[in-house]
Amino acid sequence: MRNQGTDIFTVKSLPAFNFGYRMRLKEYDLNGIVKDLELILPEYVSDDIETKTILSDEELVIMADSTRIKQAFLNIIKNAVEAMPSGGSLVLATKEVRFADIASGFTGTRLARGPCALLTVSDTGMGMDEITSEKIYEPFFTTKQGVDKGLGFPMAFSIIQNHHGSVKVESALGMGTTVNVYLPLLRRELLRISPIPLPSSFASADYYEKYGYLNRPPKAELFL
Numbered sequence: 001m002r003n004q005g006t007d008i009f010t011v012k013s014l015p016a017f018n019f020g021y022r023m024r025l026k027e028y029d030l031n032g033i034v035k036d037l038e039l040i041l042p043e044y045v046s047d048d049i050e051t052k053t054i055l056s057d058e059e060l061v062i063m064a065d066s067t068r069i070k071q072a073f074l075n076i077i078k079n080a081v082e083a084m085p086s087g088g089s090l091v092l093a094t095k096e097v098r099f100a101d102i103a104s105g106f107t108g109t110r111l112a113r114g115p116c117a118l119l120t121v122s123d124t125g126m127g128m129d130e131i132t133s134e135k136i137y138e139p140f141f142t143t144k145q146g147v148d149k150g151l152g153f154p155m156a157f158s159i160i161q162n163h164h165g166s167v168k169v170e171s172a173l174g175m176g177t178t179v180n181v182y183l184p185l186l187r188r189e190l191l192r193i194s195p196i197p198l199p200s201s202f203a204s205a206d207y208y209e210k211y212g213y214l215n216r217p218p219k220a221e222l223f224l
Helices: 030-043 066-082 130-135 152-162 205-210
Strands: 023-029 049-054 061-064 088-098 115-123 166-171 177-184 220-222
Touching: 023 030, 023 066, 030 049, 030 061, 030 066, 030 088, 030 115, 061 066, 061 177, 066 088, 066 115, 066 152, 066 177, 130 166, 152 166
Parallel strands: 023 220, 049 088
Antiparallel strands: 023 061, 088 115, 115 177, 166 177
């Protein structure tokens, strides 16, 4: 298990929305990722918002690019905070659930039956009606005035999809919002640690130049 303490996470380390970004996947405990986010919450949460974190007693080991997944979670948290201009309550919680036991209403990758890690971000803000809840996945959709470009949640959703995750949003006007993020738990018995050799032609720079590839695949790298 990768030591969570070896990663230094700051707001400035978050990359911009970059379609050419290559994910670097490693083992992480979802609880450790949430603890890292707790350290920077004071930069975003005003004194009139009460924050609470409820973490699973068990490790929730996922394969993730820690910088990208933290960016996704932070975008969701920022949306929750902005929905409470007059104060309220923000709760972050993690636990293990079985995907087969969860009702419908998801957007994103359909997870396989079995255990998965769940992060919930709940706020007591103004909430959303059903039409708005469906539109928040669309780039540039926003109900906010000013400089907001409507990219925060779509960016978060894209990152979660790239981690083979799903999202479910529960909200009602005047009743707050809960964003549920489901990520597959690491199944060690399926992990292949022996590299599979490729034909020499695939390793040649001439191959990529000939067929016009600017970047060599894959876009996700596994680090053990």
